[in-house]
Amino acid sequence: MKIQIEYFALLKEQRGASIETIETKAATPEILYSDLKRQYTFSLEPSALKVAVNEDFANWNHSLEDGDTVVFIPPVAGG
Amino acid sequence: MQFQITDQEIKPESLRREILRDVSGAYVSFEGWVRNHNDGKPVNGLEYSSYIPLAEKEGMRILSEAKERYRIEAAACVHRIGSLKIGEIAVWVGVSAAHRDAAFDANRYIIDQTKARVPIWKREAYLDSPAEWVNCTDDTPG
Numbered sequence: 001m002k003i004q005i006e007y008f009a010l011l012k013e014q015r016g017a018s019i020e021t022i023e024t025k026a027a028t029p030e031i032l033y034s035d036l037k038r039q040y041t042f043s044l045e046p047s048a049l050k051v052a053v054n055e056d057f058a059n060w061n062h063s064l065e066d067g068d069t070v071v072f073i074p075p076v077a078g079g
Numbered sequence: 080m081q082f083q084i085t086d087q088e089i090k091p092e093s094l095r096r097e098i099l100r101d102v103s104g105a106y107v108s109f110e111g112w113v114r115n116h117n118d119g120k121p122v123n124g125l126e127y128s129s130y131i132p133l134a135e136k137e138g139m140r141i142l143s144e145a146k147e148r149y150r151i152e153a154a155a156c157v158h159r160i161g162s163l164k165i166g167e168i169a170v171w172v173g174v175s176a177a178h179r180d181a182a183f184d185a186n187r188y189i190i191d192q193t194k195a196r197v198p199i200w201k202r203e204a205y206l207d208s209p210a211e212w213v214n215c216t217d218d219t220p221g
Contacts, residue, residue, distance in 0.1 A: 079170050
């Protein structure tokens, strides 16, 4: 299935891109991040992140569907 | 109730007018400013970025929670993104209420929750070392 991924902050810097669409068999955000972390050597552990699917927070074991947009959210620092 | 991410300069005077109510006898505002140091390091400037659709959605949830928890009449929060210089306003929170206790408490709740939950990131540029994404370099996010 095709999944669109948007990157922000440190992940955007380490990926060298802000958005991409990939073909993946990853059934959940947990598996997807583990694949991407290996591929792009992301420094952030999943325990430091939250995940959003289609513009709202989601669980790491959320079932991904074709066409979903996924965002991994690094530790926030507003204010 | 309004929670907004903006790339424009924050102007408290016009924001304040938005939450004036005839029933309100108290108004509390908070401004977060860019300061010239963090963790003992001299800071040259900041860059904020945000996942805007989710930030505004989560921000509106925070404002609704504040309205449920405290007896307030109106609340708003605006957070700036982009490059900011020392002394510029990064975030503004305003609350109006019949009485001051609720206005103080709700304002504190909104800024604390915003800092903890809303997807906004800060990259600090230092005078004497490479720029860093705040909270992203340690194993224990602060």
